[in-house]
Amino acid sequence: MADCTEKLPRTVWWQLEGSHGGVWMIDQTKLPVVGETVCCDTYACVIDAIKRLVVRGAPAIGVSGALALAVWVVNESSQSDVEGFITAMEGVASEVAQARPTAVALSWAVNRVMDFAHAKAAEGLTLEHLKAAIVEFAESFITEDEAINRAIGKHGAKLLKPGSRIMTHCNAGSLATAFFGTALGIIYTGFNAGLVERVYCCETRPVNQGGRLTAWELSRAGIPTTLICDNMSATVLGKGMVDAVIVGADRIAANGDTANKIGTCGHAIIAKRFGVPFYVAAPMATIDMSLASGEEIVIEQRSASEILGNASSGFFDTIAKSPEFEALDTMTHDGPMEFSMVGGGRFAIDRDLDGRTFAYHSWLRNTPDGIDVFNPAFDVTPAELIDGIITENGIYTRGEDGAFHF
Numbered sequence: 182m183a184d185c186t187e188k189l190p191r192t193v194w195w196q197l198e199g200s201h202g203g204v205w206m207i208d209q210t211k212l213p214v215v216g217e218t219v220c221c222d223t224y225a226c227v228i229d230a231i232k233r234l235v236v237r238g239a240p241a242i243g244v245s246g247a248l249a250l251a252v253w254v255v256n257e258s259s260q261s262d263v264e265g266f267i268t269a270m271e272g273v274a275s276e277v278a279q280a281r282p283t284a285v286a287l288s289w290a291v292n293r294v295m296d297f298a299h300a301k302a303a304e305g306l307t308l309e310h311l312k313a314a315i316v317e318f319a320e321s322f323i324t325e326d327e328a329i330n331r332a333i334g335k336h337g338a339k340l341l342k343p344g345s346r347i348m349t350h351c352n353a354g355s356l357a358t359a360f361f362g363t364a365l366g367i368i369y370t371g372f373n374a375g376l377v378e379r380v381y382c383c384e385t386r387p388v389n390q391g392g393r394l395t396a397w398e399l400s401r402a403g404i405p406t407t408l409i410c411d412n413m414s415a416t417v418l419g420k421g422m423v424d425a426v427i428v429g430a431d432r433i434a435a436n437g438d439t440a441n442k443i444g445t446c447g448h449a450i451i452a453k454r455f456g457v458p459f460y461v462a463a464p465m466a467t468i469d470m471s472l473a474s475g476e477e478i479v480i481e482q483r484s485a486s487e488i489l490g491n492a493s494s495g496f497f498d499t500i501a502k503s504p505e506f507e508a509l510d511t512m513t514h515d516g517p518m519e520f521s522m523v524g525g526g527r528f529a530i531d532r533d534l535d536g537r538t539f540a541y542h543s544w545l546r547n548t549p550d551g552i553d554v555f556n557p558a559f560d561v562t563p564a565e566l567i568d569g570i571i572t573e574n575g576i577y578t579r580g581e582d583g584a585f586h587f
């Protein structure tokens with residue numbers, strides 16, 4: 182059978198043109214309607230992309246964090262000696278590592294690049310050779326991540342039987358990694374082996390990584406997919422429509438408590454109630470042995486706007502010189518045309534410069550004024566609700582004390 186991941190794009194990649202470097206990424210805020218790429222040639226641009234979820238998913242932000250350092254090294258560092266260079270790089274690394282707090286992959290990747298830089302500097306490399314070595318090391322995170330995900334896929338697929346119906350939450354797919362995915366990597370491996378019948382994909386409010394990104398990946402991969410709202414999992418699991426739940430992870434504590442996208446813990450409680458196995462798939466680097474339990478995991482709080490309204494992007498595809506074209510052309514002649522909506526919200530129309538296509542970006546409020554919002558991006562699923570943690574090294578199960586021992 183053909184590899185179902187053939188039509189999936191790479192999520193983040195590095196390009197060096199002459200002496201100028203760029204971190205390229207698919208803009209995940211606009212998928213699936215608009216398939217745009219973003220190129221960052223400063224580390225601040227990569228930090229902004231991580232914060233705005235242009236690139237998201239724990240492994241993908243880890244890789245992007247490493248590449249943020251590479252882009253600083255190539256385009257922005259101006260020190261004339263190794264000592265000054267390393268000191269300045271420490272400052273940049275600390276800023277990058279703090280872009281988002283919950284996924285440990287980000288600080289893990291940045292610290293690894295810094296450790297590498299220190300080790301190479303101690304070997305006595307010239308500044309020029311040191312910079313080249315750091316860039317090469319940062320770029321190697323891309324291939325390493327894919328290899329880890331493929332190994333997770335192979336281990337996890339052993340849990341599947343022919344005809345498996347799997348539920349997943351958020352996007353732990355190729356888009357959450359450099360390529361292939363963690364939870365979805367298992368589904369892709371299983372589908373290629375003829376073991377997966379259908380995937381139930383939770384839309385994952387508030388920013389719909391499931392409905393926008395997972396459903397898009399699965400449909401490109403040709404996997405039968407049923408989209409459900411997050412609050413439908415009790416119905417789907419209770420009615421016996423699913424054989425296993427597989428999700429990713431942003432940070433796993435030493436006892437196996439797992440932080441993942443908000444809503445995951447609820448699905449795990451429901452799965453336990455109805456006797457459906459619940460698995461977590463993640464690279465070993467997601468396990469933070471410095472934290473005894475999930476209580477110590479810092480949970481990112483995100484902007485109220487994610488809940489107060491919906492963001493969307495798209496295109497007006499006009500016929501050149503038609504009345505719609507003329508109207509949009511006039512409107513955007515001097516730059517994007519922005520509208521403020523009555524009751525809150527923004528709508529902007531921009532040119533796409535191919536002679537007939539115009540883009541729109543909107544945030545439309547669908548909630549009343551005067552309410553407070555609580556918007557944690559992740560929750561922690563207690564280890565006792567997890568039947569297995571699937572890593573590149575194999576599958577961990579709980580010990581007799583109910584905790585995981587990595």
Ligand code: MRU
Nearest residue numbers: 237238239351353357429430442
């Ligand atoms: O806020 P995000 O989109 O970066 O969150 C990502 C998740 O929580 C995913 O569910 C995932 O499992 C972790 S990345 C494989």
